[in-house]
Amino acid sequence: MNEPFMLDLDTYLKRLGYSSAPPPTLATLGELQLRHSAEFPFETLSTMLHAPVHVDPPRVQDKLLRQGRGGYCFELNQLFLLLLQALGFEARGLTGRVVMGGPEDAQTARTHMLVLVTIEGVRYIADVGFGGMVPTGPLLLDSEAQQTTPHEPYRLSLADGTYTLRALVTGSWRAMYLFDLQAVAEIDYTVGSWYVSTHPDSPFLGQLVAARTGHRLRKTLNNGSFAIHRLGEPSERVQLRDVDAVLELLRDEFSIQVPEHPELRATIERLIASE
Structure with missing residues (x-):
């Protein structure tokens, strides 16, 4: 019989800069979300290497809090949901369909996880x-x-029970993903993550993607292309040409402890050579 999962709340909060548990308020939620996206990077090293991505809480916690890694939505948002619940927030998970970069009416799979939080009867x-x-x-x-955030403005629209999230990017509103409020079970995260990490059409399979936020900036890495996007300024872009430069950047800019893997260097070399 599996032992019940225990969230390492003290370690998690310390990573986010807290010495004690903050109250479950809207202000806390905003600060947690901002700090989390800066501290825990989005990254696809596992799917780049065609390695399994486990989304059960014990292994997600071990990866993020002990291995020096980040992850993708089913990992990051699942642990964040458990954090919110441990702090006393009324919160549950949702799933969404990513349409960023494509038509808004595309019938994509439910490959994104997000969190619904209710504070004093108001939903966020x-x-x-x-x-x-x-x-x-x-x-x-x-x-x-239109709603402001520490970075770009966003807005939500509702039609026929489906919400669309849009962001204001370089002067135009672009759809990010669609979602609804239907109940989600743990198996839904498992199936969604399995699709993202194994299906040939997944944009992350065999690809290196990393992202992290900072004060009024975003850092992104797509294979060998590194960019820093500062609010209100032109983006800075660098094309990396060797494996060591990529590994150094993952460590220094994204704070990722790159795992040892026999195919790691060869895979990164192939990816940067194809660009």
Whole structure:
């Protein structure tokens, strides 16, 4: 029989800069979300190496809190959800369909996880796992007005029971993902993660993607292409040409402890050579 999962709350909070548990308020939620996206990077090293991605809480916690790694939405948002619940928030997971970069009416799979949080009867969306466009503040669910975050503005719209999240990027509103409020079971995360980590159509399979936020900036890595996007300024871009430069950047810019793997260097070399 499996032992019940115990969240290492003290270690988690210390990583986020807290010496004690903060109260379950809207201000706390906003600060947690902002700190989380800066501390725990989005990264796809496992799927790049065609390695299994486990989304059960004990292994997600070990990867993020002890191995010096980040992860993708089913890892980052699942542990974040457990953190919120441990702090006394009323919160549950949702799943979404990513449409960023494609038509809004595309029938994509449910390959994204986000969190619904209710505070004093008011519902908010929180998300710490949407890569280079992760919202860095909670978003009021029942409003279609433009909403500010520490980074880009976002807005939500509702049609036929489905919400669409859009972000204002370089002057235009771009759809990120669609979601609804249906109940989600643990198996839904397992199936969604399995699709993302194994299906030939997954954008992360065999690819290196990393993202992290900072004060008024975002850092992104796509194979060998590194960019720093500063609010209100032109993006800075660098094309990395050797494996050591990529590994150094993963360590220094994203604080990722790169795992040892026999195919690691060869895989990264192939990816940067193909660009």
